[in-house]
Amino acid sequence: MFSKPENAKMYWKELMKQCMDIGIGSLPIVLIISVFLGAVMTVQTAYQLVADFIPKTTIAVIVRDSMMLELSPTVISLVLAGVVGSKIASELGNMRISEQIDALEIMGINTRSYLIAPKIMASMLTVPLLISLSIFVALLGGRFTAQATGIMDVFTFDEGLRSGFNGFNVWVAMIKAIVFAYIFSSVPAYFGYNVRGGALEIGRSSTLAVVVSCILILLADYVVTLIMLNAG
Amino acid sequence: MITVKNLYKSFGEKTVLQDVSTEFEEGKCNLIIGSSGSGKTVFLKCLVGLFTPEQGEIFYDDLSFTTLTTPERKALRQDIGMLFQGSALFDSMTVEQNVKFPLDMFTKLSNAEKLKRVNETLDRVNLKDANHKFPSEISGGMMKRVALARAIVLNPKYLFCDEPNSGLDPQTSMVIDKLIKDITTEFNITTVINTHDMNSVMEIGDNILYMYQGHPEWRGSSNDIIFSDNEKLNKFIFASEFLQDAKEMRMIEARKNK
Numbered sequence: 001m002f003s004k005p006e007n008a009k010m011y012w013k014e015l016m017k018q019c020m021d022i023g024i025g026s027l028p029i030v031l032i033i034s035v036f037l038g039a040v041m042t043v044q045t046a047y048q049l050v051a052d053f054i055p056k057t058t059i060a061v062i063v064r065d066s067m068m069l070e071l072s073p074t075v076i077s078l079v080l081a082g083v084v085g086s087k088i089a090s091e092l093g094n095m096r097i098s099e100q101i102d103a104l105e106i107m108g109i110n111t112r113s114y115l116i117a118p119k120i121m122a123s124m125l126t127v128p129l130l131i132s133l134s135i136f137v138a139l140l141g142g143r144f145t146a147q148a149t150g151i152m153d154v155f156t157f158d159e160g161l162r163s164g165f166n167g168f169n170v171w172v173a174m175i176k177a178i179v180f181a182y183i184f185s186s187v188p189a190y191f192g193y194n195v196r197g198g199a200l201e202i203g204r205s206s207t208l209a210v211v212v213s214c215i216l217i218l219l220a221d222y223v224v225t226l227i228m229l230n231a232g
Numbered sequence: 233m234i235t236v237k238n239l240y241k242s243f244g245e246k247t248v249l250q251d252v253s254t255e256f257e258e259g260k261c262n263l264i265i266g267s268s269g270s271g272k273t274v275f276l277k278c279l280v281g282l283f284t285p286e287q288g289e290i291f292y293d294d295l296s297f298t299t300l301t302t303p304e305r306k307a308l309r310q311d312i313g314m315l316f317q318g319s320a321l322f323d324s325m326t327v328e329q330n331v332k333f334p335l336d337m338f339t340k341l342s343n344a345e346k347l348k349r350v351n352e353t354l355d356r357v358n359l360k361d362a363n364h365k366f367p368s369e370i371s372g373g374m375m376k377r378v379a380l381a382r383a384i385v386l387n388p389k390y391l392f393c394d395e396p397n398s399g400l401d402p403q404t405s406m407v408i409d410k411l412i413k414d415i416t417t418e419f420n421i422t423t424v425i426n427t428h429d430m431n432s433v434m435e436i437g438d439n440i441l442y443m444y445q446g447h448p449e450w451r452g453s454s455n456d457i458i459f460s461d462n463e464k465l466n467k468f469i470f471a472s473e474f475l476q477d478a479k480e481m482r483m484i485e486a487r488k489n490k
Contacts, residue, residue, distance in 0.1 A: 006306070006337055006338065007336070007337050007338070010336055010337055094323075098318055098320060099316045099317070099318055099320040100321075100323075102320065103314065103316060103320040105281075105282060106280050106282070106312060106314045106392075107309060107310070107334055107337065108306040108308075108338075
């Protein structure tokens, strides 16, 4: 897939375009989901931790670590597998069916390098940033909900966020983000690029790409968690 | 000139091309005709390298296309232009961006020079004031002209057209045919056209290759086709009564002129 570009400037332009599409394009849905994830997580944790001897700050600690270690990377990646993955598969599938990929091949362009590599690289670059933002926004959502529902005040929540913070968890979140981004960009790219037939097949390959990506993300989630948390 | 020697191509058990040998002349419109499933499209795709033949050789002038290394093939591809059946325009780009794309990718011209070249090429295919339109906003005939402009913007030595008239009305088909013919002569391009359109055969067919079940069945020009006694060819070309009448009229005219 990776070969010397015919024109590095054009490849760079394509990479930036994909970063905009995948990164900026996914921002609204990531922010909306993250706010609600943080809010719901705070309410549910407070509901389950009813014992008086458990300090309220523990709720914030649980919300923080859950968001960082599991919810933000996995839930957001599963959503992006649907949003970005189906877009990649249908875009490449449409280009294949309408002979646009053949047109590029005939011009002497390595279509795998030009069409697929920028999508994978853009995903691997922007998704860790999206996940970081998601964690931050989820904690803001949790903080606001804690205050608004009377679970605790924001100062207690902030105290909980600061207590026992382990920087290694950020690494876990980032590694997961990169691995999941690779999965939900490369799998749909494979299905889209190799589609044969007509419009019906584009739909089928797009659906299949999302399903396979989701399963692989969950599998990778288990493997990465097992390796990193045991190592950490 | 493109020379093909003993080309074979199969898909699984099915042999699509069998022992195809032919020559496509420079500065001429070389037509490949044949009924559906006769192997025309596979042959064209083998010629441009989208399919790899099992046996045989393809020469672009003195270069053996089948034995070229990847970088050599890439270099040769810049001398090749192709007009696809469905135009294959990049639908996320405007007309101008579509035509400019090969220049962006393969030349070091300044942006102003590229735009000048794009406008010259769009003028050449009689397309003005459409620069900023998207493919979805223009007609089928205009799409073909944009695709033709994109195919010739790098001044190719070889031009391939896969059913350039499909989906077009007879008048627009004639415009496209004339454009291809004029460009071929003007730039001395080796043009290979895969077509079903009998009007194209009669109007621009300098050299015609009739394919039957994956094998070249007949060769000649549009004049020869009138007098051909090849049964399979006659059945294919002059399928309707109207076309048979047209053939007879042409024969009478040709005899008068002699």
